[in-house]
Amino acid sequence: MTNIKELAKMAGVSVTTVSRVLNNHPYVSIEKRKAVLEAIEKSNYQKNINAVHLSTGRTQLIGVVLPFSDHPYFALLLKGIAKKALENNYKLVLFQTEYLESRELEALQMLKQKQIDSLIICSRACDLSVIEEHLLFGPIVLCENIKSEKISTTFVNHYKIFQEALEYLYQKGHREIGYCIGRLTGTSSYKRERAYRDFLEKYGLPYHSEYIMDKCLYFEDGEKVINQIKQMDTPPTALLVTNDQVAAGIVICCQKQHISIPDEISIIGFDNEPIAKMMNITSIEIPLVEMGMNLFLQAVSSDISNKEWSVKLMERETV
Amino acid sequence: MTNIKELAKMAGVSVTTVSRVLNNHPYVSIEKRKAVLEAIEKSNYQKNINAVHLSTGRTQLIGVVLPFSDHPYFALLLKGIAKKALENNYKLVLFQTEYLESRELEALQMLKQKQIDSLIICSRACDLSVIEEHLLFGPIVLCENIKSEKISTTFVNHYKIFQEALEYLYQKGHREIGYCIGRLTGTSSYKRERAYRDFLEKYGLPYHSEYIMDKCLYFEDGEKVINQIKQMDTPPTALLVTNDQVAAGIVICCQKQHISIPDEISIIGFDNEPIAKMMNITSIEIPLVEMGMNLFLQAVSSDISNKEWSVKLMERETV
Numbered sequence: 001m002t003n004i005k006e007l008a009k010m011a012g013v014s015v016t017t018v019s020r021v022l023n024n025h026p027y028v029s030i031e032k033r034k035a036v037l038e039a040i041e042k043s044n045y046q047k048n049i050n051a052v053h054l055s056t057g058r059t060q061l062i063g064v065v066l067p068f069s070d071h072p073y074f075a076l077l078l079k080g081i082a083k084k085a086l087e088n089n090y091k092l093v094l095f096q097t098e099y100l101e102s103r104e105l106e107a108l109q110m111l112k113q114k115q116i117d118s119l120i121i122c123s124r125a126c127d128l129s130v131i132e133e134h135l136l137f138g139p140i141v142l143c144e145n146i147k148s149e150k151i152s153t154t155f156v157n158h159y160k161i162f163q164e165a166l167e168y169l170y171q172k173g174h175r176e177i178g179y180c181i182g183r184l185t186g187t188s189s190y191k192r193e194r195a196y197r198d199f200l201e202k203y204g205l206p207y208h209s210e211y212i213m214d215k216c217l218y219f220e221d222g223e224k225v226i227n228q229i230k231q232m233d234t235p236p237t238a239l240l241v242t243n244d245q246v247a248a249g250i251v252i253c254c255q256k257q258h259i260s261i262p263d264e265i266s267i268i269g270f271d272n273e274p275i276a277k278m279m280n281i282t283s284i285e286i287p288l289v290e291m292g293m294n295l296f297l298q299a300v301s302s303d304i305s306n307k308e309w310s311v312k313l314m315e316r317e318t319v
Numbered sequence: 320m321t322n323i324k325e326l327a328k329m330a331g332v333s334v335t336t337v338s339r340v341l342n343n344h345p346y347v348s349i350e351k352r353k354a355v356l357e358a359i360e361k362s363n364y365q366k367n368i369n370a371v372h373l374s375t376g377r378t379q380l381i382g383v384v385l386p387f388s389d390h391p392y393f394a395l396l397l398k399g400i401a402k403k404a405l406e407n408n409y410k411l412v413l414f415q416t417e418y419l420e421s422r423e424l425e426a427l428q429m430l431k432q433k434q435i436d437s438l439i440i441c442s443r444a445c446d447l448s449v450i451e452e453h454l455l456f457g458p459i460v461l462c463e464n465i466k467s468e469k470i471s472t473t474f475v476n477h478y479k480i481f482q483e484a485l486e487y488l489y490q491k492g493h494r495e496i497g498y499c500i501g502r503l504t505g506t507s508s509y510k511r512e513r514a515y516r517d518f519l520e521k522y523g524l525p526y527h528s529e530y531i532m533d534k535c536l537y538f539e540d541g542e543k544v545i546n547q548i549k550q551m552d553t554p555p556t557a558l559l560v561t562n563d564q565v566a567a568g569i570v571i572c573c574q575k576q577h578i579s580i581p582d583e584i585s586i587i588g589f590d591n592e593p594i595a596k597m598m599n600i601t602s603i604e605i606p607l608v609e610m611g612m613n614l615f616l617q618a619v620s621s622d623i624s625n626k627e628w629s630v631k632l633m634e635r636e637t638v
Contacts, residue, residue: 008519016335223597
């Protein structure tokens with residue numbers, strides 16, 4: 001591969017002149033321009049796009065931070081982001097973090113170093129203040145329930161969703177209600193826990209810490225949930241399961257163990273994935289692909305916006 | 320954001336001098352270096368990493384071409400690629416192509432323009448010759464059954480896998496065997512069709528074109544398959560289903576429609592995803608995460624290698 005120095009040598013001009021010709025800069029004499037173009041022709045030189053980025057300050061790359069790319073929730077957000085990226089001629093740089101702060105910091109560092117134009121953070125482990133410090137280097141968009149004049153966000157209201165789902169189960173006669181989440185420490189989880197505690201307080205119901213089941217992410221975690229429930233003295237009669245994969249895993253496991261749904265236990269899934277529809281699982285529809293598309297549009301916009309999306313309870317046969 | 324021109328103006332030196340200071344070039348006087356460093360300090364200038372890439376010729380970015388990121392097959396390959404990328408301090412640039420040639424060409428163009436160091440193509444629509452033309456711009460790795468001295472590949476032998484699965488069903492007494500695939504035109508599909516035709520010929524069985532069911536990618540396609548089969552005069556008694564999502568969809572659909580598995584129809588899934596294990600679906604295990612890890616290692620290696628992976632039939636309850 002010929003580099004810019006070799007081209008300069010071949011053309012008998014300075015490196016600066018070669019750079020000017022590559023970037024269509026006007027202050028180059030006709031003779032020198034011709035010499036450079038001939039050298040390029042001769043050496044089959046490919047313009048190094050990093051030189052263009054250096055001169056324009058834009059890369060057409062958008063960073064996407066997500067903990068796991070193989071989880072349907074994030075895969076659907078990514079699908080929406082990727083759809084709009086293609087339409088707008090951007091490429092995506094993927095940061096699969098597994099919720100390690102160090103990996104999120106790498107993404108922020110790339111924004112700082114102008115390797116990406118903006119950053120979309122689908123879910124984070126690091127502190128909000130760390131993210132805010134990096135806003136001066138380029139747009140950062142969050143997929144969480146924050147209303148801020150400084151940072152664009154796309155979100156659903158996890159407090160309200162949980163509250164409404166719990167009320168729905170209460171109206172159906174349930175008093176022992178548990179829930180399954182991906183991780184206890186996320187910002188959405190705090191909001192859900194608050195909704196849960198407020199609900200219990202409103203109706204004077206006791207708090208059972210074992211009713212909150214952590215690390216439920218994949219289909220196969222459904223079995224773990226049922227095994228935990230079987231150990232309990234007073235098992236819950238209904239579960240909110242914050243993703244449909246786990247809900248489907250629970251339903252399959254109940255079928256195998258002859259546990260009747262909804263008679264012995266009721267299930268509400270989240271996201272309304274195709275698996276919920278096919279297995280007749282009551283689920284809360286969250287428009288993840290559309291939210292992903294909006295995250296991308298916010299990432300390339302110079303305006304700050306906070307967009308809340310509404311959800312819909314799809315009543316089926318598991319409650 | 321201060322750019323290099325503004326820095327030069329602030330420091331009272333040329334743009335070339337600023338660039339030399341940023342890249343630790345030796346030919347800068349102490350006074351000028353000091354002036355530039357003071358201007359940087361004053362303006363809080365962040366080194367534009369594109370300038371570094373221009374001088375090193377490396378970006379630490381690897382491109383990944385895949386048709387859909389939300390499909391478990393590709394999500395698991397991507398998981399393996401992402402795991403090794405993180406370990407080796409590389410970032411991934413994602414090209415979600417939906418099998419459009421134009422989008423694959425964009426990825427090849429980025430390799431040509433040195434925006435990425437190498438390219439991993441998980442599945443392609445464009446011609447092999449087009450890919451080979453781009454090998455001079457950087458390593459390209461394919462996830463398909465090609466043995467070549469020019470290009471690195473990671474693959475399973477789709478001909479052999481299909482042949483063995485068909486033999487297995489034949490030994491179990493099946494004579495009317497169909498199969499479901501993601502797309503008819505892929506290179507893997509040609510190999511599978513050849514194995515299928517060779518199998519029919521070997522045992523003198525008739526060829527039914529309707530036994531080959533195309534565009535089976537997602538869970539919800541299982542319903543479509545069952546509806547197609549119900550229209551047939553002589554429906555197949557067994558199906559090879561080239562991914563477990565569709566196999567699971569078929570099993571759920573059969574349960575709903577009271578079609579007995581394996582008595583009325585036998586099912587063999589592919590990939591041995593967790594859903595296959597939980598639903599007791601006989602499946603062919605393909606080590607997708609390990610294959611993804613190998614694809615990455617090939618992408619950063621200067622050697623050409625062709626690595627075939629072996630698979631394993633997991634016998635469960637659907638045959």
